[in-house]
Amino acid sequence: xxxxxxNNITKTYHDTEVxxxxxxxxxxxxxxxxxxxxxxxxxxxxxxxxxxxxxLEQPTSGNVVVDESILSELSSNQLIDFRLKNIxxxxxxxxxxxxxxxxxxxxxxxxxxNWDKKEMEERTLGLLKSVGLGDKINSKPNQLSGGxxxxxxxxxxxASKPKFILADEPTANLDSVATKQLLEIMEKLNREEHMxxxxxTHDQRVMDKAKRVITLDDGKVISDVMxx
Amino acid sequence: MIILTKxxxxxIWRSKLxxxxxIFAIASGLLGGLFSSAWMNGMAMQRVKNxxxxxxxxxxxxHPDYSENMDVKKTIVDTRKxxxxxxxxxxxxxxxxxxxxxxxxxxxxxxxxxxxxxxxPVTEKAVFELYQxxxxxxxxxxxxxxxxxxVISKALANxxxxxxxxxIVLTFQDFNGEITGAAFKVVxxxxxxxxxxxxxxxFVKNDDLRSVLEVPDDQSHEIVMLLDDYEQAxxxxxxxxxxxxxTKVEGWAEISPYLSLMSGYMDTMMGxxxxxxxxxxxFGIVNTMLMVVLERTRELGMLMAIGMTKKRIxxxxxxxxxxxxxxxxxxxxxxxxxxxxHFGRTGIDLSSVAEGMEAVGYSANTYPMxxxxxxVQITLLVVITGILASVYPALKAxxxxxxxxxxxx
Numbered sequence: 001x002x003x004x005x006x007n008n009i010t011k012t013y014h015d016t017e018v019x020x021x022x023x024x025x026x027x028x029x030x031x032x033x034x035x036x037x038x039x040x041x042x043x044x045x046x047x048x049x050x051x052x053x054x055x056l057e058q059p060t061s062g063n064v065v066v067d068e069s070i071l072s073e074l075s076s077n078q079l080i081d082f083r084l085k086n087i088x089x090x091x092x093x094x095x096x097x098x099x100x101x102x103x104x105x106x107x108x109x110x111x112x113x114n115w116d117k118k119e120m121e122e123r124t125l126g127l128l129k130s131v132g133l134g135d136k137i138n139s140k141p142n143q144l145s146g147g148x149x150x151x152x153x154x155x156x157x158x159a160s161k162p163k164f165i166l167a168d169e170p171t172a173n174l175d176s177v178a179t180k181q182l183l184e185i186m187e188k189l190n191r192e193e194h195m196x197x198x199x200x201t202h203d204q205r206v207m208d209k210a211k212r213v214i215t216l217d218d219g220k221v222i223s224d225v226m227x228x
Numbered sequence: 229m230i231i232l233t234k235x236x237x238x239x240i241w242r243s244k245l246x247x248x249x250x251i252f253a254i255a256s257g258l259l260g261g262l263f264s265s266a267w268m269n270g271m272a273m274q275r276v277k278n279x280x281x282x283x284x285x286x287x288x289x290x291h292p293d294y295s296e297n298m299d300v301k302k303t304i305v306d307t308r309k310x311x312x313x314x315x316x317x318x319x320x321x322x323x324x325x326x327x328x329x330x331x332x333x334x335x336x337x338x339x340x341x342x343x344x345x346x347x348x349p350v351t352e353k354a355v356f357e358l359y360q361x362x363x364x365x366x367x368x369x370x371x372x373x374x375x376x377x378x379v380i381s382k383a384l385a386n387x388x389x390x391x392x393x394x395x396i397v398l399t400f401q402d403f404n405g406e407i408t409g410a411a412f413k414v415v416x417x418x419x420x421x422x423x424x425x426x427x428x429x430x431f432v433k434n435d436d437l438r439s440v441l442e443v444p445d446d447q448s449h450e451i452v453m454l455l456d457d458y459e460q461a462x463x464x465x466x467x468x469x470x471x472x473x474x475t476k477v478e479g480w481a482e483i484s485p486y487l488s489l490m491s492g493y494m495d496t497m498m499g500x501x502x503x504x505x506x507x508x509x510x511f512g513i514v515n516t517m518l519m520v521v522l523e524r525t526r527e528l529g530m531l532m533a534i535g536m537t538k539k540r541i542x543x544x545x546x547x548x549x550x551x552x553x554x555x556x557x558x559x560x561x562x563x564x565x566x567x568x569x570h571f572g573r574t575g576i577d578l579s580s581v582a583e584g585m586e587a588v589g590y591s592a593n594t595y596p597m598x599x600x601x602x603x604v605q606i607t608l609l610v611v612i613t614g615i616l617a618s619v620y621p622a623l624k625a626x627x628x629x630x631x632x633x634x635x636x637x
Contacts, residue, residue, distance in 0.1 A: 051631045077538075080537050084534065084535025084536075091634060097235060098527075099242060100235065100238075104234070108534075109535060112535060
């Protein structure tokens with residue numbers, strides 16, 4: 001079942017004297033349960049594409065359709081609400097809220113969605129256990145390693161049961177052990193909960209684990225390989 | 229909302245040094261503002277209370293034309309009946325009657341113009357506290373039954389070269405328009421905090437003055453009342469006026485407009501003081517919060533990206549600003565309460581400039597005081613300052629573009 005349709009999108013920046021065509025006519029479709037990596041050299045348009053899939057940026061032309069919602073037709077407030085309910089984000093720099101504990105960080109999105117307290121606590125503890133941090137619920141981000149912080153970020157992204165998770169260079173700041181652990185957790189969530197993951201990455205280890213690798217260059221898809 | 233409150237509160241303590249500096253600035257600003265306001269207020273209140281206690285009481289009754297030129301013939305009639313009715317009026321604590329004329333006070337080689345006040349020593353003490361301003365070495369307030377006693381101020385005694393037991397001759401116009409006079413023996417020397425007033429007022433016994441003035445019995449120039457609550461003076465004066473036609477009843481604010489003006493002036497001064505202080509603090513808070521927004525650009529971008537609405541971002545920054553202002557405000561208020569309570573008890577001694585203070589009617593020993601409701605007002609003003617100071621930084625935050633903000637360093 002397709003959950004994301006990317007229809008001939010382009011993105012041109014006019015911030016400089018010469019317009020920059022960051023994304024140049026991309027068509028893609030993502031099915032539920034995919035574990036896909038978007039790869040390519042720096043400046044190839046990975047992050048811009050990810051931002052447009054996540055509704056953080058609007059395409060210059062074309063559109064992104066998630067389920068039946070055309071993102072470019074949503075207002076700013078509708079987009080915020082859409083992201084809250086449908087997309088889980090994992091960022092390169094972890095981006096946890098530093099003044100909240102691991103548990104509070106995971107609960108944060110559920111609180112924004114006014115979850116029932118008991119249900120929220122059960123899900124939070126379950127998610128923290130599933131990412132191997134059941135014993136760190138009261139730790140603040142600065143008391144955790146980079147790998148642990150990124151695992152909390154994954155738990156936070158999963159908290160409100162989004163339709164898919166966008167992970168922008170999730171392993172860029174991690175060592176090999178932490179990268180391995182993170183990938184195993186995400187693979188397990190993909191396998192067991194059928195959660196859709198879309199990564200942008202430079203990391204060969206992520207590419208190796210991905211079931212689909214989409215390669216970009218100069219804002220275009222130059223290959224889209226589905227592994228067995 | 230709970231999570232936003234939690235983030236806002238904890239965020240204050242992320243940069244402890246910076247927040248402490250802002251909190252210290254707010255606290256010390258408030259301490260300075262509140263304490264100086266309390267000091268001015270204390271001085272003003274003392275001046276008001278002294279005026280009540282020594283000079284005018286709370287409510288006065290006169291002949292309607294008496295105040296024009298203090299004509300000796302403009303008396304209130306049936307004073308006994310009136311005093312009896314006034315004494316039983318609710319809210320009236322005590323009542324006294326006075327004869328009051330202008331005349332000359334002279335010693336062997338000096339003379340000066342004075343207000344001569346004829347008092348009933350017993351009822352006078354129930355209304356006025358002047359008798360407490362005669363120290364044991366300076367005589368008394370008509371304690372003996374001897375005739376023709378006079379109580380004058382130390383300042384006037386100094387001017388007339390008089391002392392206790394000195395003879396002072398008072399000359400004035402009697403009830404029939406004739407110039408008359410009598411010699412009085414100084415039995416008491418008083419001193420209030422109002423030097424010019426002291427020099428202008430001498431006190432003799434009502435009976436002594438009445439016989440020289442030839443004012444008929446049961447008539448007086450003024451009836452003065454002390455109330456349970458001085459703030460009721462205006463309302464009570466209106467009531468008594470309707471009950472006593474043919475007289476003029478005035479509350480202290482009408483008798484001495486300067487006092488009510490001073491009260492309003494103090495309110496204005498304090499408002500201005502606090503506006504300047506809170507305004508300056510507001511700009512400091514704006515500056516700090518702008519730095520906060522700048523430092524947390526990536527975090528704010530992340531919050532927007534994962535689904536935090538602009539309204540919630542705005543509320544979060546506003547809460548953080550209000551908390552910062554409130555912490556400083558509450559510390560400043562606690563310090564102010566302690567300082568004002570301490571100096572309100574011990575007083576602030578300005579005896580080195582006593583002469584100058586007393587020349588304009590103020591005590592050299594002042595007791596700072598601030599009414600409780602002022603602290604509530606200030607707390608609300610601090611919150612309002614916090615809200616106003618948060619608007620600009622919060623709007624800055626709302627202008628962030630999440631995709632760009634997340635990539636910022």
